[in-house]
Amino acid sequence: MNFKKLAKMAVIIIASVALLSACGSSTRGSSASKSTSPSLKKGDLIGISMPTKADQRWNVDGANLVKDLKKAGFKTKIEYANNSPSQQSNDINNLVSAGAKAIIVAAVDGTAVGPAVEQAKSQGDIVIAYDRLIMNTKAVDYYVTFDLERTGILEANTIINKLDLKGNGGKTKPLNIALFAGSDDDNNAPYFFKGAWDLLKPYFESGQLVDPSGLVTKDTTDADWKKISVHAWDQNQAQKQMDAFMTKLSQKPLAAVLSPYDAISLGVMKSIKNARPDMSPSTPFSASNPDNKSAWPVITGQDGMDIGITNIKFGAQAQTVFKNVALLANKTTSILTQIADDKKPKSTDAPMSNGKKDVPTWLLKSDELVKNPTGDQKGLHYEVEVGFITEKQYQKDIAAPIIK
Incomplete structure (x- = not known):
């Protein structure tokens, strides 16, 4: 066999091996891709x-x-x-x-x-x-949730309106407020606080609102939310934190509590009743009479829980942000x-x-539920209308004892 023929045969062999190698590589790559790419069918x-x-x-x-x-x-x-x-x-x-x-x-x-x-x-x-x-x-792959800041915005607006902060509320004498954020391990919590704090911070800066505990000041930023977080959204933990707040508040009037969850709101209420039995939901806080030490504060909430419906019905809670x-x-x-x-x-x-x-x-x-709906607000029965609870449960909620 002469040299030219030998060289030509070598080129053919090398090309064939390269082609087979490429085919094998392509096949392996396709198989790996198929094994890790999401696939789904009905019945899975x-x-x-x-x-x-x-x-x-x-x-x-x-x-x-x-x-x-x-x-x-x-x-x-x-x-x-x-x-x-x-x-x-x-x-x-x-x-x-x-x-x-x-x-x-x-x-x-x-x-x-x-x-x-x-x-x-x-x-x-x-x-x-x-x-x-x-x-x-x-x-x-995907994330499905509610508008995270909207909850905070709705709650802050309730406080702003109830305390007449756009008018004369707190201008003569600062109004005391307690603020709570959600759990420190929940990514939703900082968004809630941002939605609320963007609206409430100007009233801290103007001196119309003050936190007697010192945890929240006019210099507080969105990033400071963990200072007022309630781990695991736990009612008992919220009650303990509110106990500390009530000690600092002493016998002064309390205008409002920003609470991101109905169970936290309940813990707050229990703390208030234990520390200040003179305070009663039958006497709601009024910006026109800010020195009334026995007045019940404006308290917000979220999730439309049964206890939230009960407390709104009897005036202990101002609203709840309901997520259908x-x-x-x-x-x-x-x-x-x-x-x-x-x-x-x-x-x-x-x-x-x-x-x-x-x-x-x-x-x-999400939607805001209140006792007497106006504008975009909805009544408590809305939860029955969308199938979140039954009519039987609703009737039980509105007849239940307050602050259980």
């Missing part, structure tokens, strides 16, 4: 991880998700984490092991749950952060249905950053 199992059964809110959310997802043709399995981050991580792992193709997570701790959803994502699961954003991980969580379940089911139909879900809302990724986000609208 959807895992649902809720924080706790102890709160009315999460029981309703869980039931709504199960109902809507089953109606859409999916199977479901739901776990409640007893407000334990470690249990929730185990729950998520167990849901994936059970064959779930998508995981819906309302996080107990938005950071602690990160490794568990990363493990789920590595198995090809779709991950939806429900109500609370999962932080510092790329393993979140059926809308969250509807939107979450819609997203998964679109994926199963090979469509890409799209939101008109801006994505939210979790520190590692801009997560596609859907923001839903």
